[in-house]
Amino acid sequence: MAGQGSGGNVIAALCNVFIPGLGQLVQGRILAAIVFFVICAVGYATFWLVIPAIVAAIAHLWSIIDAAKFRPML
Incomplete structure (x- = not known):
């Protein structure tokens, strides 16, 4: 079961950095x-x-955190 800190979430968070x-x-x-x-x-x-620009920076950080903490509903 993939959850917070799983390899997929780490890769997704790194993708969001760029x-x-x-x-x-x-x-x-x-x-x-x-x-x-x-x-x-x-x-x-x-x-x-x-x-x-401030709103965009906050949304950018939020997208990184959201990807890292994502848990799929089963």
Whole structure:
């Protein structure tokens, strides 16, 4: 049973370090992957407005933690 700290979750978290949402995509959670990617992409693209960049950074960290702590429902 794969849970927190499993090899798959570690790989997913590392994927999220480079591209937000990629780890969720690796785990098969397409909607979460799209949401994290869009929030971070828009926030980082509008970095000069400061607030969206802060929101994007928080969402990026959240996506890493979410991938690392994911437990599939059985």
